[in-house]
Amino acid sequence: MTAPPDDCLARNxxxxxxxxxxxxxxxxxxxxxxxxxxxxxxxxxLAIAVPLAVLARRWGWAAGPVLAVTTILYTIPSxxxxxxxxPVYGLSATLVVAGLVLYSLTLLVRNxxxxxxxxxxxxxxxxxxxxxxxxxxLLAVELPLALPAAMAGLRIAxxxxxxxxxxxxxxxxxxxxxxxxxxxxxxxKAQVLTASVLCVLIAVVAxxxxxxxxxxxxxxxxxxxxRVPPRRVRARTTASRV
Amino acid sequence: xxxxxxAWHWLTDPAHWSGDDGIGHRLLxxxxxxxxxxxxxxxLALPVALVLGxxxxxxxxxxxxxxxxxxxxxxxxxxxxxxxxVGKWGEGPTVAALVLxxxxxxxxxxxxxxxxxxxxVVRAARGMGMTGxxxLLRVELPLALPMIMNGVRIAAVQLVATATIAALAGGGGxxxxxxxxxxxxxxxxxxxxxxxxxxxxxxxxxVFEIAERLAPVWARGGR
Numbered sequence: 001m002t003a004p005p006d007d008c009l010a011r012n013x014x015x016x017x018x019x020x021x022x023x024x025x026x027x028x029x030x031x032x033x034x035x036x037x038x039x040x041x042x043x044x045x046l047a048i049a050v051p052l053a054v055l056a057r058r059w060g061w062a063a064g065p066v067l068a069v070t071t072i073l074y075t076i077p078s079x080x081x082x083x084x085x086x087p088v089y090g091l092s093a094t095l096v097v098a099g100l101v102l103y104s105l106t107l108l109v110r111n112x113x114x115x116x117x118x119x120x121x122x123x124x125x126x127x128x129x130x131x132x133x134x135x136x137x138l139l140a141v142e143l144p145l146a147l148p149a150a151m152a153g154l155r156i157a158x159x160x161x162x163x164x165x166x167x168x169x170x171x172x173x174x175x176x177x178x179x180x181x182x183x184x185x186x187x188x189k190a191q192v193l194t195a196s197v198l199c200v201l202i203a204v205v206a207x208x209x210x211x212x213x214x215x216x217x218x219x220x221x222x223x224x225x226x227r228v229p230p231r232r233v234r235a236r237t238t239a240s241r242v
Numbered sequence: 243x244x245x246x247x248x249a250w251h252w253l254t255d256p257a258h259w260s261g262d263d264g265i266g267h268r269l270l271x272x273x274x275x276x277x278x279x280x281x282x283x284x285x286l287a288l289p290v291a292l293v294l295g296x297x298x299x300x301x302x303x304x305x306x307x308x309x310x311x312x313x314x315x316x317x318x319x320x321x322x323x324x325x326x327x328v329g330k331w332g333e334g335p336t337v338a339a340l341v342l343x344x345x346x347x348x349x350x351x352x353x354x355x356x357x358x359x360x361x362x363v364v365r366a367a368r369g370m371g372m373t374g375x376x377x378l379l380r381v382e383l384p385l386a387l388p389m390i391m392n393g394v395r396i397a398a399v400q401l402v403a404t405a406t407i408a409a410l411a412g413g414g415g416x417x418x419x420x421x422x423x424x425x426x427x428x429x430x431x432x433x434x435x436x437x438x439x440x441x442x443x444x445x446x447x448x449v450f451e452i453a454e455r456l457a458p459v460w461a462r463g464g465r
Contacts, residue, residue, distance in 0.1 A: 075443050077403030079410070080436035083420050087245040087429055156312065163315035170410060170424060177317060184321040184411060192325055196318035203313035 009190065016190035023191070026179070031198060033093075034175025037168065038161045038206070041097045045104030045157065052105070053112035054138065066109060074106035078167045086171075096168035103164065104157040111153025115146025148221055151214040155207050162203040176202075248430035249437065263422070265438065271414035272442065276401045279337055283344035283397060288390070291349045295356020295386070296378045304353040311346035316404050319343075320411045336408040343404055344397040351393025355386035388454075395450040402443045416442065 008016035020027070056063040076084070081099045089095035119142050127141045166177030174181065176195040183191035215222070252258060259265045294300040316339060323335035359382045367381045383390075409417025416439045423431030 075399060075403075075447065076436075076440050077406045077443060079406040079417055079420055080403075080439040083423070083432040083436040084440070086432055159309075159313050163313060163318075166315040166317045167407065167410070169317070170421070177315070180315075180318050180321050181410070184324060187325060189325050192318075192321050196315070196322055199315050199318055200313055207313070 012187070012189050014189045014193045016194075019190040019194060027194065027198070030176045030179050030195065031202070033173070033178075034162070034165050034199070034202060037093065037096055037100065037165045037173065037175055038158065038202075041100035041161055042104055042154070042158055044097065045101045045108055046154070048101065049105055049108035049112060050143075053109050053116060056109070056113055057116040057142075063113065067113070070106040070109050073102045078103070078164055079170065082167065082170060091171045093173040095171055096165065096173045099168075100161050100164055104161060107153045107157040107160070108150070111156075112146055112150045115149030116142055118149065119145045144218075147218050148214070151210065151218075155210045155214075158206050158210060159203045162206060163199060166199060245429055245433055249433040252428075252430045252434045253437070263418070265419065268414065268416050268418055269438070269442075272402070272405055272416045272439075275333070275336065275340070275405050275408070275413075275415055276398065276446075279340040279344060279401050279405075280394070280398055282337070283341045283348055283401075284394065286341065287345045287348035288352055291352030292356060292378065292383065295353045296374065296382060298357065301353060301357065304349050308346040308350040311343060316343055316407050317410060320407060320413075324411050333413065335411065336405070336413045340401055340404050340408075344401050347396040347400065348393045351396065352386070352390045355389025355393070356382055358389065359385045391450070391454065395447070398446050398450065399443050402439070402446050406439050 007018050009018050009022070052066055056066045073081075078099065081102065082095060085095050085098050089098055123141065123145070124137060127137050132141065165175045166180060168174035169177035169181035172178065176199050179191050179195035182188070183195065253265075261267065291304065294304065319342060320335055320339040323329060323338050326335075328334045328338060363381060363385065364377060367377045372380070405413075405415045406417035406420070408415055409421045416435060419435030419438065420432050423429070423433075423435055
């Protein structure tokens with residue numbers, strides 16, 4: 001199909017309906033790859049972060065080293081991170097996922113640990129008095145009470161991961177970042193703007209979804225007395241990842 | 243292990259240190275870019291945050307800007323700016339994108355720092371007859387300084403990292419060593435570049451750490 005000479009594609013306009021129509025499949029594929037990379041990274045990150053945080057809570061001495069290592073990982077720039085992992089994973093989607101997992105660990109471990117530490121000692125003693133063993137105490141009392149803090153970390157980690165996936169374009173697995181990268185080289189304005197806007201949209205929608213999930217799974221936080229947990233801005237988590 | 247050895251050899255080869263594409267020049271570009279952007283961001287963000295913090299207004303604004311900043315990919319902003327008329331002006335897009343991403347942590351930390359100053363102290367200052375300006379400069383600012391400096395430190399480290407992305411869009415700096423390595427399919431060069439950036443980021447952290455240690459007690463948040 002050849003485009004008529006005066007449509008917005010030919011004029012290379014920023015906003016272009018014809019682009020959306022003709023490249024629908026490319027856009028859809030990129031969005032899917034973006035979502036996949038983000039979701040897989042965050043799920044793996046959670047699977048690692050929860051045990052790490054629980055262990056760090058149980059053995060006080062482990063907390064320092066765990067937090068230090070994850071914080072140092074967070075300091076490494078994303079382009080450098082992806083390239084440092086290159087010898088291990090080669091040019092693959094796994095490389096991008098591995099990098100994103102390492103970044104999400106800082107935010108997740110820090111927040112889950114903060115949540116676990118905030119569980120009142122009396123609550124834990126009451127549960128022990130009711131005959132709760134250590135595992136049941138963890139699963140039925142400590143982890144649920146740590147949920148609000150953990151979910152805050154999860155939201156930040158997810159939003160950062162969505163925007164970080166774009167840098168994966170350097171190895172060809174960047175979801176919408178691939179389109180931005182290609183659009184930059186060909187000066188294709190509609191593609192760059194559309195892909196960028198979609199990135200932000202994904203981040204916003206993901207954040208709202210997680211907020212809804214949090215609302216659903218923590219009914220006690222909104223029952224009667226609205227006990228707002230102190231939302232202090234943590235110095236480390238205010239930095240966005242790049 | 244052999245990759246690291248090869249990367250080390252690449253790093254220690256004097257031929258890679260000289261010239262316009264050499265490590266020396268890229269390091270300087272990275273340093274200048276980071277420093278210029280940090281200064282611009284501070285000039286833009288700190289006065290606004292200090293005044294807002296002093297007045298106690300705009301807290302939601304400061305935090306929301308920070309959250310929005312996290313959702314917008316640096317790389318996308320960089321490329322978008324590159325394709326606008328700003329792109330014709332050399333390092334313009336890079337500086338603009340970097341400043342945009344350094345402002346949120348500065349704004350949030352400075353604002354929160356100002357708000358966390360003990361209200362009793364502020365009231366005492368007012369009771370002593372200090373004007374708003376005096377309170378801001380002599381009471382709130384010194385007490386909020388550790389938190390403000392923490393924001394500057396976060397912004398600085400973040401700038402070092404973001405400046406790497408500039409290379410994806412054809413900008414200068416250490417990122418160029420990495421992207422050039424990718425294009426040459428030279429893993430040692432890529433790893434060497436990554437190591438350089440990581441070390442640079444850690445050095446910036448260390449500089450701030452040392453500056454904090456050397457600072458007078460009141461500026462460290464010591465009570």
